[in-house]
Amino acid sequence: MVPGVAEDLLEDGHEVLVEAGAGETAGFDDDAYREAGCDVLDDRAAVFDRADVIFEVEALGAIEDGDAEVYREGQTVIGLLGPYEVDDDVLETLAERQVSAFALELIPRISRAQSMDALSSMANLAGYKATVLAASELDKLVPMQMTAAGTVQPADVFVIGAGVAGLQAITTADRLGASVRAYDIRPEAAEEIESVGADFVELDVHADDAADEEGHAQEMDEEFYRKQRAQLGEEVAEADVVITTAAIPGGPAPRLVTEEAVAAMDHGSVIVDLAADGGGNCDVTEADERVEYEGVTVFGPTNLPSTLPRTASDLYANNLRNLFDLLVEEGDLAIDTDDEIVDATLLTHDGTVRAPHEDDGETDG
Amino acid sequence: MVPGVAEDLLEDGHEVLVEAGAGETAGFDDDAYREAGCDVLDDRAAVFDRADVIFEVEALGAIEDGDAEVYREGQTVIGLLGPYEVDDDVLETLAERQVSAFALELIPRISRAQSMDALSSMANLAGYKATVLAASELDKLVPMQMTAAGTVQPADVFVIGAGVAGLQAITTADRLGASVRAYDIRPEAAEEIESVGADFVELDVHADDAADEEGHAQEMDEEFYRKQRAQLGEEVAEADVVITTAAIPGGPAPRLVTEEAVAAMDHGSVIVDLAADGGGNCDVTEADERVEYEGVTVFGPTNLPSTLPRTASDLYANNLRNLFDLLVEEGDLAIDTDDEIVDATLLTHDGTVRAPHEDDGETDG
Known part of the structure; x- marks a missing residue:
C-alpha cells in the first residue's frame, strides 16, 4: 500500500x-x-x-x-x-x-x-527493466549514431514471447533506438509486435493449436519445441541482446535457447531470461544469477519489479x-x-x- | 585498433x-x-x-x-x-x-x-551510458505510462553541463521517455539543449564571461559558483536523476551539487557524476565508487566508454x-x-x- x-x-x-x-x-x-x-x-x-x-x-x-x-x-x-x-x-x-x-x-x-491485474502490472515493469538492464550490461551502444568518427549500427535486440513483458521489452528497446525482432508462438501476435516497433520473426514450425480460447499460448509437444529451438538458435546468434519471456505460470518454462545458440552470439552480448523462475527459457540461465557463458552474459532475474x-x-x-x-x-x-x-x-x-x-x-x- | x-x-x-x-x-x-x-x-x-x-x-x-x-x-x-x-x-x-x-x-x-576528436567520441559514449546506468539503478520507471492500473509519471532527469556528454545524456533520457531539464553556464547552450529534447534551466547568476572565444565554458570565481550551487540545489532536489558533466580538462571540476542538495532528493534517486576524474561536480562523489548518501545513489565513473x-x-x-x-x-x-x-x-x-x-x-x- x-x-x-x-x-x-x-x-x-x-x-x-x-x-x-x-x-x-x-x-x-x-x-x-x-x-x-x-x-x-x-x-x-x-x-x-x-x-x-x-x-x-x-x-x-x-x-x-x-x-x-x-x-x-x-x-x-x-x-x-x-x-x-x-x-x-x-x-x-x-x-x-x-x-x-x-x-x-x-x-x-x-x-x-x-x-x-497485478501480474500484468509487474510483467510490464519486468519487460521494461529487462531491456534497461540489457542496455546497461551490453558492451556496445544500443541506438544507431551518425558521428564524425563514423556511423554506429544499432544493437540487434531479439525478444522471445510477446505477452505483456515481451511487448514492453520491445517498446523500451525501440525507444532506445535498437533494431528489434520478436517471436511468439502465436502467429496472431505479429500485429501487436509490429505495432510496438519490432519485426515479427516467423518460424517454419506448425503452431496451429498454440493459442487457447483466451488467445494465450499453450504448452506444445517436444517435437515442436525441438524444431522451434533449432530455428530460434539462428535468430539468437544474430542478436546482441536476447530477452526471453515465455513463462508458464505454475509450470516449467519451455527451453527455447540452447547452449549452442548462446555460444554462437557475439562476445559481449547479453541475455535476460524472464522465465528464470520456472527454470528459464535458456539452457544457461540460473535463477537470480549472472552467468558468463562463452563471452555472453546471461541474467535470470526472478523479481525485476522489486528493483x-x-x-x-x-x-x-x-x-x-x-x-x-x-x-x-x-x-x-x-x-x-x-x-x-x-x-x-x-x-x-x-x-x-x-x-x-x-x-x-x-x-x- | x-x-x-x-x-x-x-x-x-x-x-x-x-x-x-x-x-x-x-x-x-x-x-x-x-x-x-x-x-x-x-x-x-x-x-x-x-x-x-x-x-x-x-x-x-x-x-x-x-x-x-x-x-x-x-x-x-x-x-x-x-x-x-x-x-x-x-x-x-x-x-x-x-x-x-x-x-x-x-x-x-x-x-x-x-x-x-577522440575526447568527443568518448564523451558521447559517456553521456549515453550515464543515462542508461541511471535508468538501470533508479527505483522507478523512466517513461510515462498509461496503464490499466493508473498513469505512471515520467522520471525527472536533470543534466548539468551541455557539452558533448551532456547533450548525449539528454538525448538518451529523452529517448527513454524522461522529462528532462538541463543547465549550462553558457546561456547560448539553451538552443542546443532544447533541440535535443530538454528544457533549459536559467539561473539568476551573471555569466557574461562564461564562454571563451571557442564557445567553451570558462572557470568562474567562487562567488559565482556559490550562487550557482544554491540555485542548482533547488533544481537537483526535484530530480529523480542528476547527471553532471562539468569537467575542466587538466583542472579540478567545479563543485555544483552540495551534500544538502543530494539529501533533498527523493529516496531512491540517482546521481551520475561524469566529472569524478577531476574530483567531481558533486560533494558526495567518490571516483569509481558507488556511494549511498541519504537514500540517494551517487556514481562517479571515470571511464564509462570502457564499458x-x-x-x-x-x-x-x-x-x-x-x-x-x-x-x-x-x-x-x-x-x-x-x-x-x-x-x-x-x-x-x-x-x-x-x-x-x-x-x-x-x-x-
Whole structure:
C-alpha cells in the first residue's frame, strides 16, 4: 500500500492500518502514512489482529514459510498468494477459519479486470527493466549514431514471447533506438509486435493449436519445441541482446535457447531470461544469477519489479484497491461469488476450499 | 585498433602489427586481426621495436607508469597521452629520441578535426551510458505510462553541463521517455539543449564571461559558483536523476551539487557524476565508487566508454586513423607543423618539446 492509495481508501470511509516500516523499500516512511491518515502499528501481529481485510504483497504459497496461522476468523486476504504452490493443508486451515483469500495471480484476462491485474502490472515493469538492464550490461551502444568518427549500427535486440513483458521489452528497446525482432508462438501476435516497433520473426514450425480460447499460448509437444529451438538458435546468434519471456505460470518454462545458440552470439552480448523462475527459457540461465557463458552474459532475474519499488508499489496498490472496491458495497464487504472475477480469484471462502482452478497452461510473457 | 580499420590501413599500403590479445576486451580475437591481414606479434616489445607509428589508447601522462623508454628513435606515437599530467622529463626523453608524439586530447575544436576528436567520441559514449546506468539503478520507471492500473509519471532527469556528454545524456533520457531539464553556464547552450529534447534551466547568476572565444565554458570565481550551487540545489532536489558533466580538462571540476542538495532528493534517486576524474561536480562523489548518501545513489565513473568496448574501439580506431591520414602523403609520413591540427596536438617533434599548450580552462562535458 502506498500513502496516496491509502488516502483514497480513507476518503471512502475505511480505516487503514499499516505495519511500521512497511513502505521503507519503496521510499515511504511511516510519517508519510501517518500524514495520509493511516494508523501505523509497531506490531505486525496487531495489524493482523485488528484488520478485517489484509492487503499483502506475497503470502501463503508465494513465499517460503507462508502459513495460514496469522489470519483470524472471517478475515479477508488479498495478495499474490501463490495459488499453484500453496499447500492443501494451508487452504484447509484458511477455510476452517472462514477466511476469504483472493489470489491476484488468478485475475481473469477480461477487460473489466485489467485494473486489478497485478501480474500484468509487474510483467510490464519486468519487460521494461529487462531491456534497461540489457542496455546497461551490453558492451556496445544500443541506438544507431551518425558521428564524425563514423556511423554506429544499432544493437540487434531479439525478444522471445510477446505477452505483456515481451511487448514492453520491445517498446523500451525501440525507444532506445535498437533494431528489434520478436517471436511468439502465436502467429496472431505479429500485429501487436509490429505495432510496438519490432519485426515479427516467423518460424517454419506448425503452431496451429498454440493459442487457447483466451488467445494465450499453450504448452506444445517436444517435437515442436525441438524444431522451434533449432530455428530460434539462428535468430539468437544474430542478436546482441536476447530477452526471453515465455513463462508458464505454475509450470516449467519451455527451453527455447540452447547452449549452442548462446555460444554462437557475439562476445559481449547479453541475455535476460524472464522465465528464470520456472527454470528459464535458456539452457544457461540460473535463477537470480549472472552467468558468463562463452563471452555472453546471461541474467535470470526472478523479481525485476522489486528493483522498481516506487513504481511497482504504486501500480500494485492500485491493483489491490481496484479488486477491493469490487468487494465492497456501501462501505461493507459484500463478496459475490457469482462475479467472474471473484469466482476466479477466491481460493477459500465460506468455509470451503474453492481453488486453485486447474492450470490452463497459459504463457504469461 | 579494430580489424575493420586495420583492413583500411592495409588497403592503403601500410603494414599493421598487433600485439597478441590487444583486442580481447573489445571482443576481437587475434584471428580476427590475422584474417584482416595484420601481423599478430606475441611480444609487445617486438611491436614497439618494429613499428614506425604506434597507435595507443592511453600512454605517458594518461596512465600510472607511462614512460618514454618504450619508444625508439624517430618513432611516431598517437594516442591519449595525458598532456596535462605528463612529466617534463618524459617529454625531454621523447624529444631526445626524435619521437613525434600526438596527444589526441589536444585536437582543436574545428570542423576539419571532428573526425579525429577522440575526447568527443568518448564523451558521447559517456553521456549515453550515464543515462542508461541511471535508468538501470533508479527505483522507478523512466517513461510515462498509461496503464490499466493508473498513469505512471515520467522520471525527472536533470543534466548539468551541455557539452558533448551532456547533450548525449539528454538525448538518451529523452529517448527513454524522461522529462528532462538541463543547465549550462553558457546561456547560448539553451538552443542546443532544447533541440535535443530538454528544457533549459536559467539561473539568476551573471555569466557574461562564461564562454571563451571557442564557445567553451570558462572557470568562474567562487562567488559565482556559490550562487550557482544554491540555485542548482533547488533544481537537483526535484530530480529523480542528476547527471553532471562539468569537467575542466587538466583542472579540478567545479563543485555544483552540495551534500544538502543530494539529501533533498527523493529516496531512491540517482546521481551520475561524469566529472569524478577531476574530483567531481558533486560533494558526495567518490571516483569509481558507488556511494549511498541519504537514500540517494551517487556514481562517479571515470571511464564509462570502457564499458562499451565494442563501440568505443570502433570510434577510437577511426579517430586514430583519421589523424594518421593527415600525417601521411603518398604512403609516407609527412608531419606538417604548419597544419593547425598537427600544431595543436604535437607534444614533441624534431628533437624539441613543443607542448602542452596552456590549459585554456574549457569545459569538456
